[in-house]
Amino acid sequence: MKPNQRLLSLDAFRGFTIAAMLLVNNPGDWGNLYAPLKHAPWDGWTFTDWIFPFFVFISGISMTLSLGRRAALGDDKLHLLRQSVQRGATIVAIGLLLNLIPGFDLATLRIPGVLQRLGLCTVLAAPIVLYCGWRAQLAWLLGLLLAYTSVQIGVSVPDAAGVWHTGSLLPGEDVGAWLDRTLMDGHLWRSSKTWDPEGLLSTVPAVASQLAGVLVSHWLASQRAATEKTVWMLVAGLGLLWAGEILGAWSMPINKNLWSPAYVFFMAGWACLVLGVFYWLLDAMPDPAGRATAARWAQPLVIFGMNALFLFALSSLVAKFLGFVHTAPEQSLKAWLYAPIQALGLAPVDASLLFALLFTACHFVIAWAMWRKGWFVKV
Numbered sequence: 001m002k003p004n005q006r007l008l009s010l011d012a013f014r015g016f017t018i019a020a021m022l023l024v025n026n027p028g029d030w031g032n033l034y035a036p037l038k039h040a041p042w043d044g045w046t047f048t049d050w051i052f053p054f055f056v057f058i059s060g061i062s063m064t065l066s067l068g069r070r071a072a073l074g075d076d077k078l079h080l081l082r083q084s085v086q087r088g089a090t091i092v093a094i095g096l097l098l099n100l101i102p103g104f105d106l107a108t109l110r111i112p113g114v115l116q117r118l119g120l121c122t123v124l125a126a127p128i129v130l131y132c133g134w135r136a137q138l139a140w141l142l143g144l145l146l147a148y149t150s151v152q153i154g155v156s157v158p159d160a161a162g163v164w165h166t167g168s169l170l171p172g173e174d175v176g177a178w179l180d181r182t183l184m185d186g187h188l189w190r191s192s193k194t195w196d197p198e199g200l201l202s203t204v205p206a207v208a209s210q211l212a213g214v215l216v217s218h219w220l221a222s223q224r225a226a227t228e229k230t231v232w233m234l235v236a237g238l239g240l241l242w243a244g245e246i247l248g249a250w251s252m253p254i255n256k257n258l259w260s261p262a263y264v265f266f267m268a269g270w271a272c273l274v275l276g277v278f279y280w281l282l283d284a285m286p287d288p289a290g291r292a293t294a295a296r297w298a299q300p301l302v303i304f305g306m307n308a309l310f311l312f313a314l315s316s317l318v319a320k321f322l323g324f325v326h327t328a329p330e331q332s333l334k335a336w337l338y339a340p341i342q343a344l345g346l347a348p349v350d351a352s353l354l355f356a357l358l359f360t361a362c363h364f365v366i367a368w369a370m371w372r373k374g375w376f377v378k379v
Contacts, residue, residue, distance in 0.1 A: 028352040244264075
């Protein structure tokens with residue numbers, strides 16, 4: 001890959017991920033969802049559990065390609081590290097601001113969050129990316145997962161009721177939940193209050209997910225033939241799926257809330273497979289006409305991917321706005337907009353899905369307009 005070459009497949013993969021996020025995060029009715037469009041209750045996984053680790057994986061690829069290009073142009077590593085830390089801190093700040101809306105009550109502010117985790121992963125991964133080769137980065141990835149597993153399985157902590165546990169991985173009983181309660185009591189996910197799916201300790205294996213993307217970026221940036229890159233990315237994906245299943249049966253199970261090592265391997269496997277397909281279709285296929293056809297079909301995803309962070313933040317604001325603005329004392333703006341869809345006579349799960357599809361389509365119109373104008377929001 002040439003130093004300044006942009007990977008169309010990465011933009012499409014990012015766009016696929018943000019479109020999927022918009023779809024699963026904005027149903028008409030949270031009580032009526034198709035099973036793949038909701039998270040696994042605890043252990044296990046669904047389509048929805050792809051989305052967050054895909055974002056983290058993509059962030060690792062993007063970070064490495066960007067830093068690699070800038071280092072090749074002669075930028076000082078310390079300067080690049082400082083900028084990476086600033087970028088990560090900005091993402092954390094955006095996440096905290098979104099959590100403040102609409103109440104702006106610091107006493108009940110949820111401190112963890114999706115953007116907060118993405119920002120922390122950027123900060124923690126940056127020095128590893130800048131100062132370590134791929135072998136050391138692989139060692140860091142495995143070391144972080146081993147350390148996390150050792151703490152979760154070997155350290156004894158009390159649960160929210162004061163009962164002590166060693167190695168318990170049930171909701172609210174693991175070491176990460178205890179740490180979050182100790183440091184951020186009253187500022188956790190309001191649906192649980194005693195643990196948070198984006199807590200501090202489980203950010204450690206999330207950094208490993210980012211490093212998985214970093215390692216894939218080295219492969220993509222290599223001078224090997226594009227077909228060879230595709231084949232080995234798909235082989236690696238299948239191998240990682242197998243490793244995740246084996247690790248889940250032998251140690252901590254596949255679990256998004258705990259971001260277990262098995263989840264890291266398993267979702268990195270899926271990420272390699274999905275990216276591998278996009279890479280073949282959009283960047284590696286030998287037939288130029290075939291690539292052009294695939295690019296036309298993938299263009300909506302590429303458009304989504306060009307402003308992914310902006311669309312994430314905007315969709316969060318819109319969803320909050322639809323909830324707290326009322327058209328009548330007992331009717332939110334969302335309920336008012338959803339009522340005509342419910343009146344169509346569709347099954348409740350289909351009406352809920354249609355609302356989510358329309359929500360996603362509205363954001364695509366915004367993304368398309370920004371793309372047409374050449375407006376790309378960067379942090």
